[in-house]
Structures are given as structure tokens and as C-alpha cells.
Amino acid sequence: MLFKLPLFLRLPMAALAILLNTVAHTTPLFVVALLKWLVPVRGFRRFCDRILIGLAESWIARNGQLIALFTPTRIEVEGVDGLRRDGHYLVLANHQSWVDIPVLQHTFNRRIPFLRFFLKSQLIWVPLLGLAWWALDFPFMKRYTKSELARKPELAGKDMEATRKACEKFRGLPVSIMNFVEGTRFTKEKHARQSSPFAHLLKPKAGGVAFVIGAMGDSLQGIVDVAIAYPQGKPTMMDLMAGRIGCVRVSVRSREIPPEFIDGDYENDRAYRVRFQQWMNLLWQEKDAELRRLVTPAGAKG
Known part of the structure; x- marks a missing residue:
């Protein structure tokens, strides 16, 4: 080869x-x-x-x-049986590297509806790819800094409104909405700064997940919960193209959306918000344990 x-x-x-x-x-x-x-x-x-x-x-x-x-990279995938190409899925994954994108595409291409990511608005200017993402109806989100929100309070909630509009567009067609729940790539520095209770994950940001479920919950068939592990350590795209990644392990779990979360109001109902965050933390505990299993060499103890 x-x-x-x-x-x-x-x-x-x-x-x-x-x-x-x-x-x-x-x-x-x-x-x-x-x-x-x-x-x-x-x-x-x-x-x-x-x-x-x-x-x-x-x-x-x-x-x-x-x-x-x-490249000699092997992508080992488990748990994709039973997924459908004509469904409506919310895909939740951990995020360590830009390598996650080709790994997810390899895992799900032609197994479930085409993956669409929420992208930062600046990415529309990426040559070729930005226009391609626009043509494929990827939602572009504009993130506002704390200083911008302080100067213009009316901007608060604009990103969630964009999420709601994008989801309304997707209701009528098979779709897989991809969400990196941590909101950013995992690093040891971010992990320490957050005092994250998880060994392999940053804290989950539940708001985006809640808004997608609120906008599409009655049409979503379920959650596709993905754990991506790099047993040799977190790689870069250069590591991938240079053939320095031996193996990637991907575990997929299909989950039902609890009925009580479908019609809730995450913004204004504090009790609902607390229950939703507790549920997300439980999912993250299970994902953390799954990542521990995936990165542990065969036959190792502990």
C-alpha cells in the first residue's frame, strides 16, 4: 500500500x-x-x-x-447495528481533535442520514469547504464574547434562536444533527481549569442539546451516543496524514430520549434545567467509563 x-x-x-x-x-x-x-x-x-x-x-x-x-490507521467501530438512513438522530460525541471529523464520517457515512454540524460563523470563509457547508445547509452560529454581550444585551440568546431555526428546517427531512457537547476540544489545561469530575472528558454543556431536543424532540428517533478514543494519545491531522495513528476505537450506543425532556423549557424552567443537567452528567459518567475501557490495552487490569 x-x-x-x-x-x-x-x-x-x-x-x-x-x-x-x-x-x-x-x-x-x-x-x-x-x-x-x-x-x-x-x-x-x-x-x-x-x-x-x-x-x-x-x-x-x-x-x-x-x-x-x-495511512495505516485502523478505525475499529462497534455498536452501529440497527441504525437507519431514513431516521432523525441527535449525535453526541466527545471532542479531542480535528481527526474526530473524518472518524465520525467514516463511522456513519451512508449508515445514518448525512451528518450536519453546528459551525462557527467564521468558517464560512474557509476556501471551498465554507461554501460547501453552506450549500449542504450546515447551520452557522455566531458566538458572542462576554464583552460584546455586555455592550449589546439584546444579542443574548441569538445563538439559541439560530439553533431553533436550523432545527425547524431539518424537521421535514432525514437528518443527523452532530453536537460536540463539551463545546471545545479536550486538553489537559482546559480539564484542569474546569476541575472536571471526569477523567477523559470536559464538563458537558447541556443547553445546546436541550434546545435541539426542544425544537425537534417529537421527530427525533433517538440519540446516537459516540465515544471516540485514541489509545496512543490525542492526535493531530498531521499525525493522521503522516501515518502516526495506529488505531482509533469508536463505541456507539443508541439511546432513547426521556419523554419528559421533549416539551420542556430549558431557559425558563429551573427544575427542568436541573433534571436535564443531571441526565447529561449521567450520560457523561457512562461515556467516561466507556472511554476508559477503549483506551485500556487488552488484558490490562484496573
């Missing part, structure tokens, strides 16, 4: 192959997205959506094949 080539040859070859694959898929994707925007007919736009998703899934599949061709 090509991952046995010297790094100085393999790395530029891999980068070029992924770039060409991206251009080959985003070019027709932009054309279809433009047609969808120009023709405001619901049936035609739904037809365009199917083409766009097909292009995106093909793009992801080819990228996965290229990663397998140029």
Missing part, C-alpha cells in the same frame, strides 16, 4: 489526492446549490437536496478510501 512510501513522497501525494477529490465533488455541488437557490420551488429544491447529499456522501467515501490508501 501507499502508506509504505517515504513520508516526503506520501504526504504531498495524499494532500493532492484529497484536494482533487474535493474539487471534483464541490464543483458540481456548487452548481446544484446555485440552481436550488435560483428556483424557489419546493419539489425542485427537495430534488436538489437529494443530489447534494449524494455528492457529499460520495466525497466523504472517496476521502475515506484515500486515507485508508495513504
Whole structure:
């Protein structure tokens, strides 16, 4: 395989192959997205959506094949049986590295509806990818700093309102909404600063999950709970492309959404908010234990 080539040859070859694959898929994707925007007919736009998703899934599949061709990394996945491509899922995962994205895409591409992430608004300016994410209806969220909110209090809640609007758009089509519940990538410094009670996780931010469930709860078929573990330590994208990741382990659990959380008011009902946070903390305790299992070498004790 090509991952046995010297790094100085393999790395530029891999980068070029992924770039060409991206251009080959985003070019027709932009054309279809433009047609969808120009023709405001619901049936035609739904037809365009199917083409766009097909292009995106093909793009992801080819990228996965290229990663397998140029790197020795093995992605071991358990627990994906029973998932459906025509469902509505909320996908909750821990977040350590940008490598999480291709790992999640490898795990779920063509197994569940196309994954959509909530993205920072600045990412729309990423060459090729920003427009592609826009064309695929990824929700862009604008985050406000504490100083901005202090100057303009009316901005408070704007991000949650954007979440609600995005979820309303997704109600009528199969979708998988991806949420990195920690809100940021795990680092030892952040873990210490939070005094996190979990060994492998930052504290969960329950608000975003509650808003998605509140907006889509009656149409969501359940939660897909994902634990991503790197037994050799947290990697970078360069580690992946340089072939320095031997194994990634992914554990998937399907969970039901407790009925009492579907119609709750996380913002204004304090009792509901406390119960929801307790439930999220329980999920995080279980995920922490699952990550401990995934990173423990076979046969090791403790």
C-alpha cells in the first residue's frame, strides 16, 4: 500500500489526492446549490437536496478510501447495528481533535442520514469547504464574547434562536444533527481549569442539546451516543496524514430520549434545567467509563 512510501513522497501525494477529490465533488455541488437557490420551488429544491447529499456522501467515501490508501490507521467501530438512513438522530460525541471529523464520517457515512454540524460563523470563509457547508445547509452560529454581550444585551440568546431555526428546517427531512457537547476540544489545561469530575472528558454543556431536543424532540428517533478514543494519545491531522495513528476505537450506543425532556423549557424552567443537567452528567459518567475501557490495552487490569 501507499502508506509504505517515504513520508516526503506520501504526504504531498495524499494532500493532492484529497484536494482533487474535493474539487471534483464541490464543483458540481456548487452548481446544484446555485440552481436550488435560483428556483424557489419546493419539489425542485427537495430534488436538489437529494443530489447534494449524494455528492457529499460520495466525497466523504472517496476521502475515506484515500486515507485508508495513504495511512495505516485502523478505525475499529462497534455498536452501529440497527441504525437507519431514513431516521432523525441527535449525535453526541466527545471532542479531542480535528481527526474526530473524518472518524465520525467514516463511522456513519451512508449508515445514518448525512451528518450536519453546528459551525462557527467564521468558517464560512474557509476556501471551498465554507461554501460547501453552506450549500449542504450546515447551520452557522455566531458566538458572542462576554464583552460584546455586555455592550449589546439584546444579542443574548441569538445563538439559541439560530439553533431553533436550523432545527425547524431539518424537521421535514432525514437528518443527523452532530453536537460536540463539551463545546471545545479536550486538553489537559482546559480539564484542569474546569476541575472536571471526569477523567477523559470536559464538563458537558447541556443547553445546546436541550434546545435541539426542544425544537425537534417529537421527530427525533433517538440519540446516537459516540465515544471516540485514541489509545496512543490525542492526535493531530498531521499525525493522521503522516501515518502516526495506529488505531482509533469508536463505541456507539443508541439511546432513547426521556419523554419528559421533549416539551420542556430549558431557559425558563429551573427544575427542568436541573433534571436535564443531571441526565447529561449521567450520560457523561457512562461515556467516561466507556472511554476508559477503549483506551485500556487488552488484558490490562484496573
